[in-house]
Amino acid sequence: MHSTQARYLVREGMVGLVRRRLSGTVAVLIMGSSLLMLAIFSIVSINLDRILQTVRGDIDVVVYLRDDIHEADQAVLHEDLLSMAGVHAVRYVGRDEALQRFRGEIADDSELLDALEANPLPASFELSLDALGQDAKRLESLTGSLGRYPGVEEVVAEIEWVRRLDRFSSVFMLVTAVIGVIVLVSAVFVISNTVRLTVEESAEQVAIMKLVGATNAFIRTPFVIGGALQGAAAGVLAMGVLLVAGHFVRQHIDGIFFFGTGQVLGFVVLSTLLGAGGSLVALRRHLRL
Amino acid sequence: MPDSAPRPGSSLPRSHQEMRQIISFYHVNLRYGDTSALSDVSFSVDNGEFLFVVGPSGAGKSSALRLVLMQERPTDGQVQVGRFLSTRVRRKEIPLLRREIGVVFQDFRLLTDRSVEENVAFAQMVIGVPRAEIKRNVARVINWVGLYHKRNQIARTLSGGEQQRVAIARAIVNQPKILLADEPTGNLDPEVSQEVIDLLFRINAAGTAVVMSTHDHLMVRQYGQRVLSLEGGRVISDVERYRPRRPEHARPLAERIVRADEDGAVARSPEQWEGMRDDPPAREQGGRDA
Numbered sequence: 037m038h039s040t041q042a043r044y045l046v047r048e049g050m051v052g053l054v055r056r057r058l059s060g061t062v063a064v065l066i067m068g069s070s071l072l073m074l075a076i077f078s079i080v081s082i083n084l085d086r087i088l089q090t091v092r093g094d095i096d097v098v099v100y101l102r103d104d105i106h107e108a109d110q111a112v113l114h115e116d117l118l119s120m121a122g123v124h125a126v127r128y129v130g131r132d133e134a135l136q137r138f139r140g141e142i143a144d145d146s147e148l149l150d151a152l153e154a155n156p157l158p159a160s161f162e163l164s165l166d167a168l169g170q171d172a173k174r175l176e177s178l179t180g181s182l183g184r185y186p187g188v189e190e191v192v193a194e195i196e197w198v199r200r201l202d203r204f205s206s207v208f209m210l211v212t213a214v215i216g217v218i219v220l221v222s223a224v225f226v227i228s229n230t231v232r233l234t235v236e237e238s239a240e241q242v243a244i245m246k247l248v249g250a251t252n253a254f255i256r257t258p259f260v261i262g263g264a265l266q267g268a269a270a271g272v273l274a275m276g277v278l279l280v281a282g283h284f285v286r287q288h289i290d291g292i293f294f295f296g297t298g299q300v301l302g303f304v305v306l307s308t309l310l311g312a313g314g315s316l317v318a319l320r321r322h323l324r325l
Numbered sequence: 326m327p328d329s330a331p332r333p334g335s336s337l338p339r340s341h342q343e344m345r346q347i348i349s350f351y352h353v354n355l356r357y358g359d360t361s362a363l364s365d366v367s368f369s370v371d372n373g374e375f376l377f378v379v380g381p382s383g384a385g386k387s388s389a390l391r392l393v394l395m396q397e398r399p400t401d402g403q404v405q406v407g408r409f410l411s412t413r414v415r416r417k418e419i420p421l422l423r424r425e426i427g428v429v430f431q432d433f434r435l436l437t438d439r440s441v442e443e444n445v446a447f448a449q450m451v452i453g454v455p456r457a458e459i460k461r462n463v464a465r466v467i468n469w470v471g472l473y474h475k476r477n478q479i480a481r482t483l484s485g486g487e488q489q490r491v492a493i494a495r496a497i498v499n500q501p502k503i504l505l506a507d508e509p510t511g512n513l514d515p516e517v518s519q520e521v522i523d524l525l526f527r528i529n530a531a532g533t534a535v536v537m538s539t540h541d542h543l544m545v546r547q548y549g550q551r552v553l554s555l556e557g558g559r560v561i562s563d564v565e566r567y568r569p570r571r572p573e574h575a576r577p578l579a580e581r582i583v584r585a586d587e588d589g590a591v592a593r594s595p596e597q598w599e600g601m602r603d604d605p606p607a608r609e610q611g612g613r614d615a
Contacts, residue, residue, distance in 0.1 A: 041453050055438065244434055247394070248495070249424035250451040251417075 041254070049261030056234055060266060063230040067270035068277075070223035071307050075278050075295065077219045081212045083293050088205055097163040097179065097193040103131075105159075105187030113185050117161060122174055124166040131159045158189055172199045224310065227270075231263055231314035235322070242322045252323045259315040267311020271304035346405075347372045347502055347534050348393055353402035355388055355558075362388040363558045365402075370536060372502065375529045377545040378538040380555035386538035389555070390505050393536070394426060395419050407502060424452050427496030427504040427533075431511035433488040435495075437481040441472055444480055445495045452499060466494040470524060486517035493524055497533070504528055506537040510544075522548075 099117075101110065117126045129137075134157040139149055165175070175198055179191045235242075238259070245255045275295075282294045295303070349369040355362040363385045370376050378386050391397045392404045395411060404411040409422045435444050442463055449459045467476050470490040472483075480488060489509060496504055506525060510518035522537075526548075529535040539545060545552050554562045 041450065044450050240434065241436055244436065244447070245451060246420075247423060247428050247434075248448040248451050248499070249420045249422075249426075251420045254451060 045254070045257040046261060048258035049265065052238065052258055052262045056237055059234055059237060063234055064266055064270045064273060066230045067227045067267065067307065067311070068273035070226045071270055071274035071303060072277055074219050074223045075274060075303055077216065079278075079282075079294065081216065084208065085212075086293055088201070088208065091201065097165065097175070097182075097191065099161040099163065099182055099191050100158045100189040101160060102187050102189045103158060109185070109187040113187070114161065116185075117163060117182075120178070122165055122171075122178060123163050125164045127162045127164075129160050129162055131155050131157055134159065172202050227267075227307075227310050228314040228317060231266070231311060232318035234262070234266070235259060235315060235318040239322055242319070246323070255323060256316065256319055259319055260312045263315030264308050264312035267314075268304060268308040270311065271307030274307070275300045275303055345371050347374075347407055348536070349405040350389070350392070351403045351405070353392065353399045353404060355385075355392065355397060356400045361558050363392075363399075366555075366558070366560055367402075368553055368560060368563055370503075370534055372534055373529070373532050374534050375526070375550045376534075376536045377548075377550055377552045378536060378555060379540070379542055379545055379552055380538075381540055384540075384555040385558040386540075386555055387507055388558075390428075390507050390536070390538060393503070393505060394428065395422055424499055425502050427493075427499065427501040429489065429492045429496050429504070429506040429509045431508040433485075433492045433512075435480040435488055435491055438479060440477050440479055441467060441483070441491050441494075442476045444491055445498050448495045448498050462498055463494075466498045467491075470494045484517075485513050486520060489513060489517075489521050490524065493521070493528070497528055500533075502534060504533050504535045506535065508539055509537060510539065510541075518544075 099113070114126065114128065117123055132155065135149070135155050138157060142148070172195060175193055175195055179193045179195070182188060182191045242255055278295065279300070286292060286294065346369045350366050353363055353366045366385070366389065378389060380386050388397070392399060392411070393406055395404070395406070395409070395414060398404075398411050406422060407425050409418065414422065436447065439447075445463045445467060446459050449462060454462070464473070464476075467473050470493055472487060472490055472494070475483065475487065480491060483491065489512075493509075504525065509525070510521055513521060525535050525537060542554075552562075552564050553560060554564075
């Protein structure tokens with residue numbers, strides 16, 4: 037490769053973009069919006085998944101103790117709970133504290149409680165579970181075994197809710213995967229078609245290059261450079277819009293997951309590769325003769 | 326077919342033949358599905374020769390030229406162009422083959438949004454000629470086709486004749502051994518056509534083999550050059566025309582235009598055509614090197 041040629045190829049790649057600026061701009065806009073859709077979809081699904089995780093984090097098991105529980109039994113139970121798989125943390129709530137809390141919860145009507153002579157609330161262990169413990173089956177066996185401890189009045193776990201959450205999660209993951217594939221495929225399809233249009237515009241030029249004895253590599257290079265630049269522009273555009281939109285969204289919603297620098301760069305790289313790869317594929321047909 | 330016809334594959338042409346023949350078709354068949362574009366076509370073109378390929382549209386002229394460029398490979402038989410054999414050439418070598426061939430088309434096929442200079446320089450850029458040399462060569466051929474004063478004009482602003490001259494400049498800037506001209510005058514009026522044909526003769530005079538296809542039987546008869554006639558994909562005649570006392574293309578332009586008018590104005594009946602086809606001396610197909 038002579039330096040003249042190398043310079044020519046790079047220049048040609050960019051000149052091509054200027055020459056096809058109208059269709060090129062349209063292509064970048066279309067590619068950019070496809071990418072934006074893809075990015076928004078990723079962000080929404082990641083955030084939904086996070087919400088699901090948080091909901092799961094709220095699932096607790098409460099082990100209510102009988103008022104006449106032996107201290108020794110209670111200590112053993114406490115020990116065992118701490119070492120149980122799936123249990124993340126254990127908190128003892130005494131009867132007084134329970135009443136206190138209840139009072140806080142009913143707030144204005146708390147004078148109703150004053151009518152009571154004794155504290156009707158039991159003491160309890162509140163368990164918070166980790167991911168392992170949140171599986172519906174495991175939760176069932178956990179509650180079963182806890183119920184057999186002496187001095188345990190009742191074990192309350194929202195098994196039905198967890199079951200439903202499980203079903204919902206798996207449906208959600210499936211739907212996300214299907215939609216994700218559709219969005220990705222259509223983005224790739226739209227982008228490759230857009231790139232193909234710009235290549236078709238230059239079909240004549242490609243034919244002439246072939247006739248004067250240009251090698252395929254030589255013909256390809258300016259298109260690949262042009263396609264890559266277009267892809268990069270589309271990626272930057274999409275990420276720019278996304279970041280601006282994200283800025284406003286974050287002012288209103290706290291703790292929302294958003295693309296970091298890594299993901300933003302990844303998206304730009306992805307769209308650059310899509311642009312370059314799309315040009316290659318689109319050219320193949322013209323390079324055969 | 327005479328026994329002396331060169332056989333493909335088994336024996337490559339001997340070295341002196343290789344020197345002499347730049348294009349050879351050996352019993353070439355070209356089929357697209359059920360339709361046959363060329364049937365058992367054999368002929369060869371010598372280095373530095375001028376050949377008209379004549380025939381109505383659909384006769385196989387363009388197919389033959391595509392075979393020379395190796396845009397197509399024969400279904401049967403073999404095409405040899407310089408040192409390249411259609412049966413052996415690898416895809417990667419085809420660009421090298423094409424660098425030895427200049428091509429001119431009826432529709433010019435220029436980069437219409439670029440200048441004359443850029444169009445011609447393009448052909449050199451593609452094969453990696455250094456910049457300074459490109460400038461020199463481009464200026465030389467543009468001057469040679471008489472467009473130096475328009476070198477910076479955008480191709481689409483030129484007249485048809487001028488565009489064809491740009492195409493010719495592009496075709497010869499790499500100093501090809503062969504110039505293929507596929508109906509180069511098809512879109513041009515007679516006077517401009519004449520200028521283009523003049524250019525082709527001059528290129529031929531400088532040593533390049535020129536193959537020009539046309540459907541114009543009358544036109545080719547005035548030049549006293551070899552004429553290969555195709556019809557329905559077959560060679561129906563291959564005639565080494567009488568050499569005029571003075572080479573036709575050396576006559577003054579005005580005289581030739583008059584002759585062309587006289588010749589071309591006469592309407593001929595098909596019977597007369599038949600008679601003219603076999604004007605002596607007819608070449609034996611494929612046997613002329615015996």
